[in-house]
Amino acid sequence: MKYVDEYRNERHVAGLAEMIKREVTREYSFMEVCGGHTAAIHRFGIPSLLPGEVKLLSGPGCPVCVTPARYIDTLVALASHMDITIALFGDLIRVPGTLISPGEAKASGADIRIVLSAHEALDLARSDPQRKVVFAAIGFETTAPGTALTLMQAEKDLVRNFYVLNAHKVMPPAMEMILRQGARIDGFICPGHVAVITGAAAFDFIPQNYGLACAVTGFEPADIMLAVLMLIRQVNLGKPRVEIEYARAVSAGGNTMAGRYMREVFEPEDAEWRGLGILESGGLKIRECYRRFDAGIVFPVDIPEPEADITCICGDILRGVSKPSDCPLFASACTPDHPQGACMVSAEGSCHSFFKYCCHE
Amino acid sequence: MCLSLPARVLKVEGDMAEVSVGGAVFRAGIQMVEDLRPGDYILLHAGFAIAKMKEDEALETLRLLNEIEASGSGTGKAGPGDDTGGRA
Amino acid sequence: MSEKITLSHGSGGRQAQKLIRDHFIPRFGMNGPMTDSAILSAPSWAIAFTTDSYVIDPLFFPGGNIGKLAVCGTVNDLSVSGAAPKYLSAAFIIEEGFDMDELDEIVASMADEAESAGVRIVTGDTKVVEKGKCDRIFINTAGVGLLSGDLVHVSSGSTIKEGDVLIINGPPGDHAVTILAARRGLTFDTPLLSDCASLNHLVRTMVEKPEAVHFMRDLTRGGLATVLNELAVMRGCTITVNEASVPLHESVRGLCEILGFDPLSLASEGRLLAVVAADEAEAILERMRTDHHGRGAVVIGRITSGREARVILNSSTGGQRFLDMPSGQMLPRIC
DSSP: OTTTGGGGOHHHHHHHHHHHHHHOOSOEEEEEOOHHHHHHHHHTTGGGGSOTTEEEEEOSOOTTTTSOHHHHHHHHHHHTSTTEEEEEOGGGTTOOOSSOOHHHHHHTTOOEEEOSSHHHHHHHHHHOTTSEEEEEEOOOTTTHHHHHHHHHHHHHTTOSSEEEEEOOBOSHHHHHHHHHTTOOOSEEEEEHHHHHHHOGGGGTHHHHHHOOEEEEEOSSHHHHHHHHHHHHHHHHHTOOOEEESOTTTOOSSOOHHHHHHHHHHEEEEEEEETTTEEEEEEEEEEOGGGGGGBHHHHSOOOOOOOOOOSSOOHHHHHTTSSOGGGSTTBTTTBOSSSOOSHHHHSTTSHHHHHHHHSOOO | OOOEEEEEEEEEETTEEEEEETTEEEEEEOTTSOSOOTTOEEEEETTEEEEEOOHHHHHHHHHHHHHHHHHHTTOOOOOTTSOOOOBO | OOOBOOGGGGSSSHHHHHHIIIIIHHHHTOOSOOOSSOOOOOOSSEEEEEEEEEOOSSSEETTEEHHHHHHHHHHHHHHTTTOEEEEEEEEEEEETTOBHHHHHHHHHHHHHHHHHHTOEEEEEEEEEEOTTSSSSEEEEEEEEEEEOGGGGGGTTTTTOOTTOEEEESSOTTHHHHHHHHHHHTOEESSOOOOOOOOOHHHHHHHTTSGGGEEEEEEOOTTHHHHHHHHHHHHHTOEEEEEGGGSOOOHHHHHHHHHHTOOGGGSOOSSOEEEEEOGGGHHHHHHHHTTSGGGTTOEEEEEEEESSSOEEEEEOTTSOEEEOOOOOSOSSSSOO
């Protein structure tokens, strides 16, 4: 596959591993904040290619993992209405809410369908005007423009039975929160696909205000290794900046059209990130003019406040302070088959990835 | 799903395009990219094209990777401390 | 408008007799009186016996249908146990209102597949349930095969040793991806077909020297990753697979990449894994490639140690990781 296979070249990866080994002068900790990076790093065995001095940490980059249990509870409550169809991405089906997951609700007869896009959910609504279709809109800046475009289309076509239960979030506030809480890292492997939309400049505050290295990174093994080399060099030279490794898709200014669509439909809002708490401007809210599509307003449900679980250390793992293996529940009470916390729930979550691809003794 | 992958444009029809990811055909909304033609590559994410892949930049990255590989085998020119060529 | 199955077709009376007489017997070649049990002769070999139920959705898919699958699946379970498949039973549970033409097509596929596999369908049953009580049609097939003493070891892998080589007969995952695509209305540049196939003739080419084949299993639900993990635990051995050696159809790779599936965890219905003695591997591969279903046969890895129960994947980009047992349900009703 073009633009993919060329960056999976074994010789390039070996060359990068060799160069990294030569240039390492101390210990380094780099954090990635994207579920896609978590998965790729484990899938391609990147840790096995890096010297021990280079540590890769997994931060809060999985949109499923940082979605609060309340959101799932709301989806499940909506699904119990006879005339509502829930349309969601496959990642959500097994996420546990306070009591059950959407998959379990489906098994009990709820009309829950997996879709591959927001426009597929809109098509569902169009095909059956008798049913109310609620699309579970999760994801970061990469995904929000698609939801925005779909709402604009629904408005234009006067579709009356389409709704969105919105939980879109934005990355930079979470990265800032991690730094403010004192995470000891030397730099970020910045999320390449978020950057396609926001532009690499969205991360300028990190070297400017915190003096940390940044590389906006693609998702193939050569991309990740090249980004690690870039970060090591920035640290060694004492010249932190935002470097674009993923130049074939990312520019400094980002996708301005996508940005316009996002701003047309959404505005910033304080939002709860599972494991991190409330982040100022950490989420997106549907604007007044599109509020008739907002399922959270149109279908209010009564969800009891869940009790906090004190043994699960997902919050620490998401902040990069602890490793999955540090958690008392890891691989015993909490496994991919019966996940307890956010990080094990999604296939891209730190604990899930760690369990699947690394040692789990 | 939340993955993004490069896809080849097969057909453009108004606001939508038919794209192929290694042979699997999908429909993508193309409102966020301009001037798409069959044969172009886009980045497909959750049913939308979020960017057009830049061939010149792709080749530049590959050139850099080749250089790094060559320097490891002792025949190249790049060395420690050299600018890795990332665009900032 | 074509005829439909009704409850009276399942009631044992005249309509039921007519259904069996007109739609099942001629196609399955069942001659002789209709008795409660088929009486078969059995030479003094061990008998391998298996059963499987088929609830696949959709019923008809590129490369086959539920009927073809019902024969292949059971034939393959017998074949990879080292047995020569001989006789099958076929039991149908049909929803009231099911289309008779579709039933005929399914039954014809079963008959065709049985003939090409060289097995006979000798007994069966039909039940009809009210609308809504089953999803169109479910089929169960049970099968018996004859197992000679020199192949008893292949199902347990008791003769597996370090250095043995892993062979697969073609790219895995075609069936699962075909079904997923059919369900979602996805298409491909080059049409993808289910790999659903009877493998008994292929297996016969492989076991010319029975002591050289140490283990066989067919790759169904859970795919290659599941079979390898089960084997590692069963024999307490470490298995190493080279990702670059595992063939994959481009469409399967593309779909898996965009949907986040691991192709090594996806179901096939015409692929097997064999563990063979290293010095016989070349000869076995050559013989496999003379069979239609063995043309893509390749070595994908080896048994690398006899101590720890682990499956290691050498990534095609040079890294290494564990290939774990897939968890959760990737795709429901895949067979």
